[in-house]
Every structure is written in C-alpha cells, then in structure tokens.
Amino acid sequence: xxxxxxxxxxxxxxxxxxxRNKLSIAPWFFLAPALAFFSIYVVIPIFESLWLxxxxxNGLYKADGTSTATWVGFNNYVKLWEDPNxxxxxxxxxxxxxxxxxxxxxxxxxxLFLNQTVAGMRFYKSMFFFPFVxxxxxxxxxxxxxxxxxxGVIGSVWKALFCEETTNxxxxxxxxxxxxxxxxxxxxxxxxxxxxxxxxxxxxxxxMILYLTGLNNVAADQIEAARLDGAKGWKMLWYVxxxxxRPATFIAVVVTVIGALRSFDMIAIMTQGGPFGSTNxxxxxxxxxxxxxxxxxxxxxxxxxxxxxxxMLVYISYFLWRMYQDEKVSR
Amino acid sequence: MFPRPxxxxxxxxxxxxxxxxxxxxxLWLLPLLAIFVTSIRGAADINSGNIFGWPSEFAMIENYxxxxxxxxxxxxxxxxxxxxxxSVLISVTLACLGGYALAIYKFRVAVPLFFLFVAGNFIPFQxxxxxxxxxxxxxxxxxxxxGQFLFHAAFxxxxxxxxxxNFIRALPFDLIESARIEGVAEWRIFWYVxxxxxRPAIxxxxVLIFTFVWNDFFWANVLTQGESAKPITAGVRSLNGQFVNxxxxxxxxxxxxxxxxxxxxxxxxxxFIAGLTLGAVK
Numbered sequence: 257x258x259x260x261x262x263x264x265x266x267x268x269x270x271x272x273x274x275x276r277n278k279l280s281i282a283p284w285f286f287l288a289p290a291l292a293f294f295s296i297y298v299v300i301p302i303f304e305s306l307w308l309x310x311x312x313x314n315g316l317y318k319a320d321g322t323s324t325a326t327w328v329g330f331n332n333y334v335k336l337w338e339d340p341n342x343x344x345x346x347x348x349x350x351x352x353x354x355x356x357x358x359x360x361x362x363x364x365x366x367x368l369f370l371n372q373t374v375a376g377m378r379f380y381k382s383m384f385f386f387p388f389v390x391x392x393x394x395x396x397x398x399x400x401x402x403x404x405x406x407x408g409v410i411g412s413v414w415k416a417l418f419c420e421e422t423t424n425x426x427x428x429x430x431x432x433x434x435x436x437x438x439x440x441x442x443x444x445x446x447x448x449x450x451x452x453x454x455x456x457x458x459x460x461x462x463x464m465i466l467y468l469t470g471l472n473n474v475a476a477d478q479i480e481a482a483r484l485d486g487a488k489g490w491k492m493l494w495y496v497x498x499x500x501x502r503p504a505t506f507i508a509v510v511v512t513v514i515g516a517l518r519s520f521d522m523i524a525i526m527t528q529g530g531p532f533g534s535t536n537x538x539x540x541x542x543x544x545x546x547x548x549x550x551x552x553x554x555x556x557x558x559x560x561x562x563x564x565x566x567x568m569l570v571y572i573s574y575f576l577w578r579m580y581q582d583e584k585v586s587r
Numbered sequence: 588m589f590p591r592p593x594x595x596x597x598x599x600x601x602x603x604x605x606x607x608x609x610x611x612x613x614l615w616l617l618p619l620l621a622i623f624v625t626s627i628r629g630a631a632d633i634n635s636g637n638i639f640g641w642p643s644e645f646a647m648i649e650n651y652x653x654x655x656x657x658x659x660x661x662x663x664x665x666x667x668x669x670x671x672x673x674s675v676l677i678s679v680t681l682a683c684l685g686g687y688a689l690a691i692y693k694f695r696v697a698v699p700l701f702f703l704f705v706a707g708n709f710i711p712f713q714x715x716x717x718x719x720x721x722x723x724x725x726x727x728x729x730x731x732x733x734g735q736f737l738f739h740a741a742f743x744x745x746x747x748x749x750x751x752x753n754f755i756r757a758l759p760f761d762l763i764e765s766a767r768i769e770g771v772a773e774w775r776i777f778w779y780v781x782x783x784x785x786r787p788a789i790x791x792x793x794v795l796i797f798t799f800v801w802n803d804f805f806w807a808n809v810l811t812q813g814e815s816a817k818p819i820t821a822g823v824r825s826l827n828g829q830f831v832n833x834x835x836x837x838x839x840x841x842x843x844x845x846x847x848x849x850x851x852x853x854x855x856x857x858x859f860i861a862g863l864t865l866g867a868v869k
Contacts, residue, residue: 282773283692290685290744297741298707301718372593374605383612389852390845391802393820397841398618479589497589514709521804542713554717561713572709576702
C-alpha cells in the first residue's frame with residue numbers, strides 16, 4: 257500500500273480506526289470509572305492484605321516515607337495457631353454459622369403464615385420486615401437492654417417470678433430473690449448465644465421477604481393439580497412448593513452465611529468481644545488486634561483477615577460456580 | 588396459592604386468623620415498641636424502675652430535645668446524610684455505565700469482570716481494612732466525610748453493577764440492535780434508549796444503598812476518630828457511653844438513627860423489595 261494509491265478518486269469516506277472498532281472500545285469507556293474505583297478500594301487492597309499478613313507492621317512510616325514493616329514470613333500464622341483467642345473466635349464463627357441458619361426455616365415459616373390475602377395484609381408484611389431495615393447497632397442496643405438483669409426485660413420477668421418484695425420499717429423496698437437473675441451478656445458460656453439470638457431477629461425478616469416473593473411466583477396450576485391428587489400440608493410443602501422455592505432458598509442461605517461471617521456490629525455494641533474474649537469472632541478479633549489501644553498490629557490483623565477471607569472464599573466460589581452454570585444456559 | 592387461602596377454611600378460621608395477626612405482630616415488634624415507649628418516658632420512671640408499665644409522664648419532646656442539645660447528635664445526623672447521599676449518587680452512576688458495558692457488549696473478559704464485581708461484593712470487610720485505612724491516612728482522607736463516601740461508593744459499586752448488568756441484560760436486545768443499524772452513537776444509545784428503561788432499577792438501588800450505607804458501623808469506626816466526621820450509627824454508640832443508664836435518652840437517639848432508612852423503606856417499599864429479592868425469583 258502506498259500513499260499514491262489513495263485520494264485522487266472519490267472513495268466512500270474511509271471509516272476511522274475508532275469507528276471500525278467502536279464495539280470493542282466502547283465497553284471500556286463505560287467500564288473505566290467503575291473498574292478504577294473498584295480496583296483502588298476493593299481489588300488491590302485484598303492483595304495488599306494478603307501480602308501484609310507476611311509482615312510485622314505497626315502502621316508507621318519512617319521519615320523518608322518508607323514503611324517500617326519487617327518481613328516475618330509465615331510467622332503471623334504460626335502465632336495464630338498458638339493463639340487461644342483465635343481458636344475461640346473460630347469456634348464462635350462456627351456457632352454463628354450453624355445457629356444463624358435457623359433464620360432460613362424461621363423466615364419460611366413466617367412467610368407461609370403471612371401468605372394470605374385478607375384485608376391489610378400488605379401492612380402486616382411490611383411491618384414484619386421492619387427489623388431488617390434498622391441498623392444492627394440499634395438492634396444490639398435494644399437487646400443489650402433486654403438482657404440487662406437489673407432493669408431489662410429479663411430482670412423484670414425474673415423479679416416477678418423469683419423475687420419477693422419486702423418493705424422494711426423505714427419504707428425502703430428491697431427484693432429478696434430465691435435465684436439471682438442470669439446476666440447473659442456477662443456469662444462466658446451464654447453471651448455468644450445471646451448475641452446470635454438478637455442477630456436472628458433481622459435475619460429472619462430478610463429470609464421472610466425472600467420467601468414471600470418466592471411464594472408469589474409459585475405456579476398456581478401445579479399447586480391445584482397436586483391438590484386434586486390429594487396432596488396437602490407438609491407433603492405439599494415438601495414435594496411441590498419447596499422445589500419451586502429453590503432460588504429463594506439459595507439466596508436466603510447465601511445472605512445468611514455472609515451475614516453470619518460478617519457479624520461485627522452487634523458484638524461491638526453488646527460485649528466488645530468480652531467477657532474475657534469469649535464472644536470474639538474473626539471479624540471482631542481482627543479489628544481488635546489491628547487497631548487496639550496497645551498499638552497497631554497490622555500484620556497480625558491481616559493474617560486473621562486472611563483466614564476469614566479464605567473461609568468466605570469457599571462460599572464465594574460456590575456462588576460464582578452456580579452463577580456460571582446459569583450464564584452458560586442463558587447464552 | 589400455598590398455603591390454601593384462609594377464606595376457604597370458613598369464616599371462623601378467617602376471623603381467628605385476623606384476630607391473631609395483630610398479636611403476632613405485637614410480639615414480633617415487642618423490642619421496638621419497648622424502646623419507643625422508653626424514649627417517651629420521663630427520667631423519673633427510669634430511676635424508679637418503671638420500665639415496662641405505663642409511663643407516669645410523657646416526655647417525648649423533652650427527651651428528643653435533650654439528645655440534640657446535650658450531645659453531638661445533630662452533627663452525627665448531618666454527617667450521615669453527607670456520607671450517604673454522595674455514596675448513592677456515585678455508586679449508582681458508575682453501575683449504570685459499567686452494567687451497560689457488561690450487559691450489552693460481547694467481549695472476552697465481560698463474564699470474568701462481571702464475576703469480579705459479584706465476588707467483591709461478598710468479601711469480608713476485614714480483608715480491606717488495613718490497606719484502606721492506611722491509604723486514607725496517607726492521602727489525608729482519614730477522619731473526613733469524603734474518605735468515607737469514596738470508600739462506600741467504591742464498595743457498593745460491586746453490588747450495583749451486578750444488579751444493573753442483570754437488569755439491562757433482561758431488556759429486549761432488538762432495541763439496541765436497531766438503534767445501531769440506524770447509526771446511533773453508542774453513548775447516545777446508552778443515554779436515550781437504555782437509561783430511560785432502567786429507571787426502576789435505579790430507584791431500587793438508590794433505596795437499598797441508602798440503607799446499607801446509612802447503617803454502616805464498621806467503616807465509621809475504621810475511618811473516623813473524632814466527632815466531626817462520625818455518622819449517627821457510631822454516634823449512637825458514643826451517646827450510649829455518655830448517657831449511661833439514661834435509657835430514655837439512649838432510646839430516643841437510637842430511634843432517630845433508625846428513622847431515615849425506615850422512612851425510605853416505607854416510601855419506596857416496592858422498589859426496596861424488588862432490589863433485595865433480586866435473583867431470588869427467576
């Protein structure tokens with residue numbers, strides 16, 4: 257191709273490089289801002305954390321701007337292995353994972369209860385959903401107060417059941433109790449369960465709304481057909497309805513697992529990991545070691561975060577794999 | 588319909604069901620009701636131990652006023668608004684653009700990139716904490732409003748892009764195809780053809796992200812220090828320390844923190860639920 261061959265005649269206007277390739281360039285223009293933001297704040301920090309978990313660092317910089325971090329290899333992980341707080345946290349994470357799952361059947365149960373069309377049903381459905389909308393900080397405060405043995409609900413019920421009110425000569429009222437009221441959040445054995453119970457409240461609401469939407473879309477003709485065949489009650493639920501609710505169940509399980517592993521707010525509000533570290537979970541313990549009053553331990557904290565990330569990665573991979581299967585079908 | 592409509596079980600069952608509904612709702616929302624009643628009690632009730640009985644005096648206005656005058660609650664509320672609104676605007680805008688790219692164009696990395704946004708959305712915050720905090724300190728964004736909304740916007744972009752991409756993909760592709768044949772420029776297709784059609788998705792995302800960001804507590808602790816940039820969720824915690832055993836004030840402050848997302852939910856209920864149940868129904 258030489259220059260000479262080009263203009264003289266009047267060819268159709270040649271498409272510029274940009275026009276010819278617009279379908280392969282355009283997506284990058286649309287994607288660039290989201291990708292840039294997401295990389296800076298999410299993708300790159302993940303790798304930085306993984307890398308930092310191999311260092312010991314108090315978060316400070318030298319005068320010349322280089323970080324004071326020192327390479328320790330897998331030392332942080334060795335320390336984790338010997339750290340009883342880490343094992344407590346892991347054990348509590350497991351308790352969260354298992355007990356939080358109760359939100360799924362409980363949500364289904366409430367959804368079935370509410371799936372009627374009597375007057376005012378819309379109002380009831382949205383009121384049942386209410387707990388999910390409010391901040392977990394507020395939920396934590398409410399339940400922390402409920403559990404208070406002196407002036408919470410538990411305390412009052414206890415007074416009514418086991419205490420006798422006596423008034424002495426001076427007119428002062430004292431309570432003599434046959435048993436002392438349980439202080440759930442100060443008990444190393446029970447505190448975690450108290451927090452999980454509080455956490456279930458909004459989570460059940462979330463699962464409920466997923467199932468209510470699912471129930472809306474259950475094929476009516478299949479239900480009618482099954483009814484003609486004499487199916488009802490549990491059998492109908494198990495063999496006809498639940499299979500159709502599978503997408504709802506899947507999302508409910510996914511969000512519940514993530515919710516369980518992310519539990520931080522309520523622990524911070526209700527016990528701050530105490531008493532004696534007995535309510536720590538990895539999410540909270542990581543925060544505690546990384547930014548504690550005794551100075552920052554970024555490397556060690558990153559090692560805890562890495563463990564939590566790896567656990568979550570199992571679920572993320574499974575979720576992505578399921579999505580990939582759907583994608584293949586839809587293509 | 589399952590379970591069988593209650594009307595078919597006769598009038599007695601229907602009446603019983605309708606009578607039981609408010610009882611069930613009362614029990615379900617008992618914690619919330621208790622905190623509301625507490626927030627309108629006078630201090631005398633709290634001190635004398637009348638926590639669950641009928642309030643001996645109503646002090647709603649006094650309590651809420653006290654929260655505002657005796658603490659930095661007003662500042663916290665304002666901070667929350669200043670953090671939440673830009674987060675919503677930025678993340679939804681970025682997701683409209685990104686979701687369009689991932690849904691409409693067929694290029695090799697479209698699916699892997701889409702999965703990157705999906706996966707990023709599920710990771711634990713802790714794996715981001717140290718680098719994001721360090722980056723904020725280095726760039727002077729630590730303990731500022733901007734430092735928080737930039738992070739929230741970036742993180743929520745993951746969920747928003749997932750949502751938008753699926754929504755746009757469900758639109759009839761012929762629309763875009765025919766616009767292309769007409770020779771309409773790509774960005775004009777986005778602006779004039781697609782954007783008007785995704786309005787419901789934008790509404791759903793806006794309410795959801797508003798709630799998520801408003802209720803954030805973790806990043807408020809990681810990225811702020813003093814009162815000047817703290818949102819109301821973290822603020823309520825410090826108020827809890829300040830008003831020890833003044834349960835009527837703590838309750839009032841907690842309810843105030845809860846009101847904006849609750850109002851958002853009731854105003855935009857349809858969109859909210861459409862957003863949350865994404866993917867739950869095919």
